[in-house]
Amino acid sequence: MLSELTLTLKQSLRRQMTLDVSPPLAAGPFNRTLFRKSIPILAARFPGTKLGSVRKSVPMRSAVIDLPRIRSVIPDPADPSGDRLVLLNVSSEVDLPSETVEFLKTESNGLVPYTLELDYDYWTADDIIQAILPEALRERSPVGFAITGHIAHVNLKDEYLPYKHQIGQIFLDKNPQIRTVVNKLDTIDNQFRFFKMELLAGDPEYVAEHHEADCRFTFDFTQVYWNSRLHTEHERLVQIFNPEDVVADVFAGVGPFAVPAAKKGCAVLANDLNPQSAKYLAVNVENNRVADVVRVSCEDGRAFIQAAVNRVLAEPFPAYSGPRKSKTQENKERRKQRALGSQTTVDTNVLLPPRNKISHFVMNLPDSAITFLDAFRGILSHRDRQEIEKIYTTMPMIHCHCFTREIEPELARADILQRVEEKIGHPVPDDFSLYLVRSVAPNKEMYCISFRLPARVAYE
Ligand SMILES: C[S@@+](CC[C@H](N)C(=O)[O-])C[C@H]1O[C@@H](n2cnc3c(N)ncnc32)[C@H](O)[C@@H]1O
Structure with a gap:
């Protein structure tokens, strides 16, 4: 009976036996040929x-x-x-x-x-990284990286820095779409929000081409702000806009709100104080074929907010003319029209008035956007009140991003409302919405508060 039991136990132990296919440990200078088994x-x-x-x-x-x-x-x-x-x-x-x-x-x-x-090609980047690290560092090895265009960026903790070039090389070897690996340093440019970074492996080529929301974005990753984690927030706001709307993007970066909104049909004033952002914003507007409906500026957000209304009144955007067409679609229609003769062309612009009213302000500078809100005081007060009231039958929406240290939603709400109201000098209308964009750190949340600018503030 006992020997039968021992036998079954032995058999089941045997069945659990698996081959040891872990890579050989290879501390020391990085050498791919050491990874053979x-x-x-x-x-x-x-x-x-x-x-x-x-x-x-x-x-x-x-x-x-x-x-x-x-x-x-x-x-x-x-x-x-x-x-x-x-x-x-x-x-x-x-x-x-x-x-x-x-x-x-x-x-x-x-x-x-x-x-x-x-051999080296068999194991994953994580397997190889584990094998080059000393035992004490293996448990929490740095497996993650984000990709922007051809650039992979890691955020290595201090203890992994002695292995940073090896780690970079392994990521490069194992991901054919990557050509450059950088380590984001903790320092962030305080005004323009881009990260300082150091090259770990690959080409020192920092102008990336990145795709988001069917748009192509080109930018120098060492000189402008870009965060792929915000893509759902970009999508969320663009979805709120109607194609006929005029949108004023106060802190536009290289255009992740402005360009998709324009592709949807919106007319956009897109502004950024960083000359490099404004430069690439203009490139992206051109590359995505929306130059007819996007005006790029490079100004301080406060001056931009104060000038935006008058600019659109003085120089309205062309009327919304239906969904934008792709190049292929356009060519196809042109050919068809040529075949039918030019007299069949219908100009949809004549049916709708030019666009002279701003419907949305977007303010994604979470660190300080709230402090710019006092710039909205009196933005409609410079003109003939009756004339302006005919145009601004509804007030523009403001979508203002911000950080809060309050984690409890009720406290976060109270904190944000108090700071916004202090700046606009007026209660926020009851139908405002507050959206949790993401948790930035264990005790730091990013929100977007959306509210209609109170008329009393606009005419102040
Ligand atoms: C957090 S980024 C957001 C960029 C873009 N909207 C996005 O979602 O990726 C904030 C942008 O505001 C710009 N900026 C910073 N201070 C500014 C100011 N005073 N006026 C206008 N733009 C400013 C920065 O250069 C940066 O591109």
Whole structure:
């Protein structure tokens, strides 16, 4: 009875045995050739006709090798046109469960030794990083990176800095879409919000081309702000805009709100004080073929807010003329029109008035956007009140991003409202909305407060 129990236990232990396919530890200078491992295993020979039933058979299920990126059935190197080799996850027959041994005896053409050769290409970036780090650092190794265009950026903790170039090289080797790996340094340019960074591996080429919301963005990642984590926030606000709206983006960056909004049909005043942002913003407007509806400026946000209303009144945008067409669509229609004769052209612009009223202000500078809100006081007060009231039948919406240290939603709400009201000098209308954009740090949240500018503030 006891020996039976010991036997079953031994068998089940054997069944759990797996091959050690971890990479060899390779501390010291980085050398790809150190990552080689030859693992002796057994392979069972089967005629090709039997492979279907072998795969389905219960005794073989636990015995066939099951490793990522390794094929379990291969041609026999000694006889490529003959039997197939089914690779087993044991190096010795005694490690096979008895029912598998029985099955192999009756169904296979015998067992042969086989050597599984693993090298640098086999292991994942994480496997290799683990292998180059000292044991104490392995548990929380830095596996994550974000990608902007061809640039991967990591944020390495101090203890990993001695290995930073190796880590960079491994990321580069393992991700064909990456050409440059940088480490974001803790210092952030305080005014223009871009990160200082150091090159870890690859080309020192920092002008990236990044795609978001069907738009192509080009920018120098060392000189402007870009955060791919904000893409859902960009999408969320653009979705709120109507295609006929005029949007004023006070802190536009390189255009992740402005360009998709314009593609949707909106007319946009897009502003950024960083000359490099304004430069790439203009490039992106051009590249995405929305130059007819986007006006780029490079001014302080406060001056921009105060001038925006008058600018659009003095020089209205062309009327909304229906959904924007792709280049292919446009060419197709032009060809069709040419075939039909030019008299069939319908100018949709004549049906709608030019756009002279701003419907939305976007203010994504969470660190300090609230402090710019006093600039809205009196933005409609410079003109004939009756004339302006006819145009501004509804007040513009303000979407103002901000940080708060209050984690509790109720406290965050109270904190943000108090700071906004202090700046506009008026209660925020009851129908405002507050949206949690993301948690930036354990005790720091990013919100967007959206509210209609109170008329009393606009005419103040
Ligand atoms: C957090 S980024 C947001 C950029 C973009 N809207 C986005 O979502 O990626 C803030 C932007 O405000 C610009 N900025 C900073 N201070 C400014 C100011 N006083 N006036 C106008 N733009 C400013 C920065 O250059 C930066 O591009």
